[in-house]
Amino acid sequence: MSEQLCLALLRDCRTLNGLKQIHAFVSKTGLERDPLIVGKLLLLSSVSIANALDYARRLLLHIPSPDVFMYNTFIRGLSESETPHRSLLTYIDMCQRTTPTPDSFTFAFILKATANYKSLTAGVQLHCQSLIHGLDTHLFVRTTLISMYAECGCIVSARKAFDELPQPNIVAWNAIFTACFRCSDIKGAEITFKQMPFQNLTSWNIMLAGYMKAGELELARRTFADMPVxxxxxxxxxxxxxxxxxxxxxxxxxxxxxxxxxxxxxxxxxxxxxxxxxxxxxxxxxxxxxxxxxxxxxxxxxxxxxxxxxxxxxxxxxxxxxxxxxxxxxKSIVSWTSMMAGFAMHGYGEEAIQLFHKMEESGIKPDGISFISILYACSHAGLIEEGCRYFNKMETYGIERSIEHYGCMVDLYGRAGLLHEATEFILGMPIKPTAVIWRTLLGACSIHGNVRLAETVKERLSELDPDHSGDHVLLSNIYAVAGKWKDVITVRRSMADCKIKKTPGWSMIEVDKVMYSFMVGEGLSGVTEEAYEKVGEIMLRLKVEGGYIPEVGGVLHDIEDEEKEDAVSRHSEKLAVAFGISRLCQENVIRIVKNLRVCKDCHIVMKLISKVYRREIVVRDRSRFHSFRDGTCSCRDYW
Missing domain, CATH: 1.25.40 (Serine Threonine Protein Phosphatase 5, Tetratricopeptide repeat)
Structure with a gap:
């Protein structure tokens, strides 16, 4: 009776706390030696329940004589975790015992783990181990071998493993078919698909996923349309x-x-x-x-x-x-990191820091992405000292710094106007700065109007990524703000000579669950005409009631002020907010997504609209959120 009750409880168990309670019940009722019950406990903690692998490891250690199923279960759980290399240690421990002997499932799971952390050396050694145990020709093992070699980028070895199968079934065919896509051999995949004795639904799904992963959207659409089921x-x-x-x-x-x-x-x-x-x-x-x-x-x-x-x-x-x-x-590490990233995008640096500490207290070890989120949060909230402390703290956790972490630090110094410190930091980096690193510094030069440093940085970028339109536009913008119109013309002419086109700015707004997109210079439609008409009305009212004076310093052409005012009034985010005011009820929040950084004039206009029209506006630009309410922005003009 106790065994049936325990199995029923295990069947409905979804959390680690629940599993611990059931385990306590198992100990109390003397079922700890029941291999079925213990196997179910191990299966749940290894495979089904999040963040329970350490519990599964302790459970396995306390089993006097674990059988091959128990070892396989834990190896399987590790193979699908963020630390698949640990499964190799479990396999070694298993082999050092007199019993049990590895079976086909053991090799299938351990080879999958090897594929997940892409260790060709370990994969080849395990291939040899499967030969010693006489399991290399087992269909289950052989198909996993094909996948392992593909994940490690060895399509030749994957193909050889497939060709040695005397009578490959559809699973093996699908494995080599997948291998071709993983090794970016699209032509080989298409040939394999045609050679298959028959294609099942899995084959079609592999073809569809392969095209999608390769970015071949038209081929993916055609495949999806042709699928029989x-x-x-x-x-x-x-x-x-x-x-x-x-x-x-x-x-x-x-x-x-x-x-x-x-x-x-x-x-x-x-x-x-x-x-x-x-x-x-x-x-x-x-x-x-x-x-x-x-x-x-x-x-x-x-x-x-x-x-x-x-x-x-x-x-x-x-x-x-x-x-x-x-x-x-x-909660997984992704849960904590996503929440920290959310705080970071909105400029809530202190809240992100508090959450980081709670994550540490919960026993979850931060990873490299967690530190990117917290550094990003410090950067957008102007928390210089805290950002430096977290950057140094990475060593405590043994996390190797990536180019993204260095980029966050450059952004941290740059946004705060510490351009000298940012430059010194870049020059002292132990890894070679990429174009993104220098581009981050160029963006800071644009924010703070440092023409001389911007010119130096642009020279570096010209060596690393000469055709990036954003770099030319940023430098041109810096010159325009400084009133250096000859230099503006030189940069624009250089762009034209090299056929470098500026990335067009666009903004999107959701109205009645429909997404509307606005782009300067696009053909007029009923929607854009409505937006343009409303923009004119808004600008007039802002001048009268809000004292609005257009910020035209960043307009890239040496033209008359009236033309400059007209140019900035047609920015896509202004069109989007005008359309929102026209269509949305007063109580609705106007939410806008923009692909570029919001300009200074648009930022001023959004603050005035929120005050004059008493509307809440949320703008997500390329780097963060701006929440406008009662004439102020959540970024506190720090962006």
Missing amino acids: KDSVSWSTMIVGLAHNGCLDEAFGSFRELQRLGMRPNEVSMTGVLSACAQAGAFEFGKILHGYIEKVGYNWIVSVSNALIDTYGKCGNVNMARLVFDRMFE
């Missing part, structure tokens, strides 16, 4: 791929079509469409998806909750992101 994997692959490649409207359309067909979206589809919402700033649609997630019970799935945190954070509602975070039963 589509399952949830097909739809989720399409949605995630479209979102990843920036085809946001198509991602939303595919998700709606999936629902129209009466199919239930899986967790991968949900994370994909939430990613599209995050990129587009589609807050209202994100709220609808949140309701659906609660209804079907997907809020138990950590990856879905993480995607929700990211969506709310990037849609400008950090309070909703925090609510989702606080209600999570189990």
